[in-house]
Amino acid sequence: MSGLAPPSAGSAAGARHRKSVGWPAGRAAQAGLIVLALVAVVIFPLAFTNQQVSTIAFLTLIFVCAAVAWNLFSGYSGYISLGHAVFFGSGAYAAGIAARDWHITGTAEFALLPFAAAVAGLIAIPFGLIALRVRRHTFVVITIAIFFIFQLMAFNLTSFTNGTIGLDAPFLLWDPVSFDQRFYYMALTLALGTVAISWLIKGSRFGLQLRAIRDDEDRAASLGVRAMPVKLTAFVISGAITGLAGALWFFFINQVLPQSGFDPLFDLTVALMAFLGGLGTVTGPMLGALIIEPAQQYLTTQFSNSYLSQILLGALFLAVVLFLPRGLIPTVAAKGSGWLEQRRGRQDVPATAEDGDGGADGADAGIGSPAEAGTSAAADAGSGDTSAPAATSKGPAS
Amino acid sequence: MGTELTRAVINGILGGGIYALMAVGLTLIFGVLDIINIAQGVMVILGAYLSYALSVHLHLDLFLGLLITVPAMFVIGVIIQVAFIRPLHGSERTSMSLLASYAVAIIIEGALYLFFGPNYVTLNAPYVNKSISMLGFHLPYIDLYGFALAVVLVAAIYVMLYRTTFGRSIRATMQDRTAAMLVGVDVNRVAALTYGIGVAVTAAGGMIFGASGGGFNPNSGYDLISRLLALIILAGLGSIGGALVASMFMLTLESIVDIWQPNWSIAVFYAALVLVLLIKPTGLFGRQAARAQ
Numbered sequence: 001m002s003g004l005a006p007p008s009a010g011s012a013a014g015a016r017h018r019k020s021v022g023w024p025a026g027r028a029a030q031a032g033l034i035v036l037a038l039v040a041v042v043i044f045p046l047a048f049t050n051q052q053v054s055t056i057a058f059l060t061l062i063f064v065c066a067a068v069a070w071n072l073f074s075g076y077s078g079y080i081s082l083g084h085a086v087f088f089g090s091g092a093y094a095a096g097i098a099a100r101d102w103h104i105t106g107t108a109e110f111a112l113l114p115f116a117a118a119v120a121g122l123i124a125i126p127f128g129l130i131a132l133r134v135r136r137h138t139f140v141v142i143t144i145a146i147f148f149i150f151q152l153m154a155f156n157l158t159s160f161t162n163g164t165i166g167l168d169a170p171f172l173l174w175d176p177v178s179f180d181q182r183f184y185y186m187a188l189t190l191a192l193g194t195v196a197i198s199w200l201i202k203g204s205r206f207g208l209q210l211r212a213i214r215d216d217e218d219r220a221a222s223l224g225v226r227a228m229p230v231k232l233t234a235f236v237i238s239g240a241i242t243g244l245a246g247a248l249w250f251f252f253i254n255q256v257l258p259q260s261g262f263d264p265l266f267d268l269t270v271a272l273m274a275f276l277g278g279l280g281t282v283t284g285p286m287l288g289a290l291i292i293e294p295a296q297q298y299l300t301t302q303f304s305n306s307y308l309s310q311i312l313l314g315a316l317f318l319a320v321v322l323f324l325p326r327g328l329i330p331t332v333a334a335k336g337s338g339w340l341e342q343r344r345g346r347q348d349v350p351a352t353a354e355d356g357d358g359g360a361d362g363a364d365a366g367i368g369s370p371a372e373a374g375t376s377a378a379a380d381a382g383s384g385d386t387s388a389p390a391a392t393s394k395g396p397a398s
Numbered sequence: 399m400g401t402e403l404t405r406a407v408i409n410g411i412l413g414g415g416i417y418a419l420m421a422v423g424l425t426l427i428f429g430v431l432d433i434i435n436i437a438q439g440v441m442v443i444l445g446a447y448l449s450y451a452l453s454v455h456l457h458l459d460l461f462l463g464l465l466i467t468v469p470a471m472f473v474i475g476v477i478i479q480v481a482f483i484r485p486l487h488g489s490e491r492t493s494m495s496l497l498a499s500y501a502v503a504i505i506i507e508g509a510l511y512l513f514f515g516p517n518y519v520t521l522n523a524p525y526v527n528k529s530i531s532m533l534g535f536h537l538p539y540i541d542l543y544g545f546a547l548a549v550v551l552v553a554a555i556y557v558m559l560y561r562t563t564f565g566r567s568i569r570a571t572m573q574d575r576t577a578a579m580l581v582g583v584d585v586n587r588v589a590a591l592t593y594g595i596g597v598a599v600t601a602a603g604g605m606i607f608g609a610s611g612g613g614f615n616p617n618s619g620y621d622l623i624s625r626l627l628a629l630i631i632l633a634g635l636g637s638i639g640g641a642l643v644a645s646m647f648m649l650t651l652e653s654i655v656d657i658w659q660p661n662w663s664i665a666v667f668y669a670a671l672v673l674v675l676l677i678k679p680t681g682l683f684g685r686q687a688a689r690a691q
Contacts, residue, residue, distance in 0.1 A: 080493040130672055134679045136492050137434045137635065141627045145668045148624045156661045264620060268500055307511040314505035321498045322485055
């Protein structure tokens with residue numbers, strides 16, 4: 001990774017990585033912070049057994065999964081999906097229908113989690129084959145349309161989905177405190193796994209191809225990126241994880257209705273989380289979910305008026321779009337690295353990370369490894385063309 | 399069977415007029431601003447609620463009330479464009495504008511819930527529940543009036559687009575924003591006014607929708623916007639004539655399917671959309687391929 005490259009190297013590769021804080025001290029601090037955060041999230045449910053708190057904690061982790069999974073498709077590829085509730089609802093419904101028809105009770109229900117993920121992943125294949133043929137606005141609208149088809153099916157296929165009555169999850173003989181704790185740890189495992197997958201994808205050749213598609217799909221294709229299989233694979237992975245999260249959410253909530261499983265606000269919320277944290281970064285969507293979901297739950301309980309919290313959510317969304325269009329992580333990273341550069345007296349280096357995915361996160365992605373030189377060029381060429389012509393031309397010059 | 403089919407076709411055409419009006423507003427906004435106004439659906443509902451408030455509190459006739467609600471919606475549209483849409487720029491502008499208009503939609507929806515509550519309401523006037531016998535069919539007056547209003551307004555938009563200087567600058571901006579700027583079109587002003595016009599027609603559409611449908615509540619915007627989006631994509635984004643044809647055709651198809659399968663009639667919209675895009679990704683009347691990602 002970038003940390004291995006000596007910061008003083010005068011090569012183009014070194015220049016590309018100079019934005020990352022690749023010093024051992026920084027690395028150690030970063031690792032220490034991660035360990036601290038991990039310890040905190042692991043002991044969290046032992047410290048707080050209040051049911052209201054643990055419910056919010058569980059829902060937050062579910063949204064961490066959903067936001068990171070959404071971002072690993074939409075953030076990396078630039079195809080903004082507003083139809084991920086299709087996978088969330090399908091996962092929940094797959095688990096519910098399977099439990100009902102195969103008479104699965106008690107803890108055996110958790111064996112259905114991989115099944116729910118598989119169903120959501122399978123749904124993503126035809127969904128993606130149709131929707132990924134078009135770009136930009138049309139893609140977004142197609143995802144919305146397909147979302148409404150699924151909600152309609154959940155309402156109208158009454159013999160299969162129970163219609164407006166919805167489905168109940170199998171009953172679990174756990175006392176409330178350990179119920180919440182066990183679900184918390186399951187959601188935590190899922191969330192960490194999703195973040196790990198997102199991180200691995202970002203650093204891989206596959207992730208690079210996705211970003212090349214985002215920057216300039218036609219150019220990426222002309223340089224040998226097989227766009228459709230790459231997009232579809234990311235879409236399926238993202239959908240399967242979202243379906244898994246949906247099934248776990250369903251087991252926790254105990255019930256799924258057409259309007260709660262296939263909720264248009266879900267699509268919006270997940271996108272907002274990714275945008276707030278930083279679209280296309282690994283940690284951004286996680287941070288966004290950690291901020292927005294508790295805030296939303298708090299507002300709902302505080303005002304006992306969901307309409308007011310809905311207005312506030314919308315206002316927050318507008319504020320993010322208008323004042324923080326690049327998201328928290330890239331903005332803070334750009335500010336932070338600018339500050340560091342200033343302290344080293346290297347004011348000639350621009351303070352903003354302009355490579356499109358922004359900040360330390362982007363530079364951390366291991367773009368420079370020799371095996372990936374071919375596609376790396378594609379990504380570089382693309383980003384130079386669309387967002388920052390100055391950034392690419394500056395590289396070799398310094 | 400035959401009469402039922404004829405009735406369905408007549409209903410479809412009458413309803414299609416209203417949808418055509420709303421879809422033209424949406425596709426006009428897309429053509430000039432290169433954004434999709436997700437808030438269009440809830441703005442229709444807002445227009446309907448404005449008419450509702452005027453008729454309940456001031457006992458104003460629904461059609462007379464339009465003289466107030468249409469300008470009001472125009473002003474709301476211009477304010478939203480200037481405050482939330484114009485500041486967006488950069489490479490993520492497409493997705494940002496979608497999200498901004500979605501955010502505007504949920505704010506309006508929440509505000510409508512706060513003011514009017516979740517109960518369904520309908521618009522009332524002496525002519526709403528009356529109908530006229532024509533060729534053996536009972537046609538509700540409101541549908542006929544609504545259709546006539548839609549025809550007049552769509553015609554007015556056409557005249558404006560093709561017979562006035564302002565219309566020419568709108569079309570120039572739709573064709574090439576930069577070139578329009580170069581020949582002296584104030585693109586920002588055109589964008590704001592177009593957004594205002596696109597939103598203003600929803601006031602009329604909302605009034606007819608609220609009076610002729612089976613009632614509405616703040617949540618009804620989702621159903622509307624999903625239909626409108628399907629219509630303009632089906633027609634080809636930015637194609638005004640296409641939006642007219644697609645609205646008439648799809649509403650007729652829907653009301654025919656409605657005879658046999660009332661629960662699934664709306665699925666016709668999405669099924670047709672998916673089918674058309676599989677064959678022709680630019681939509682039926684789309685001239686240009688989707689611009690680069």
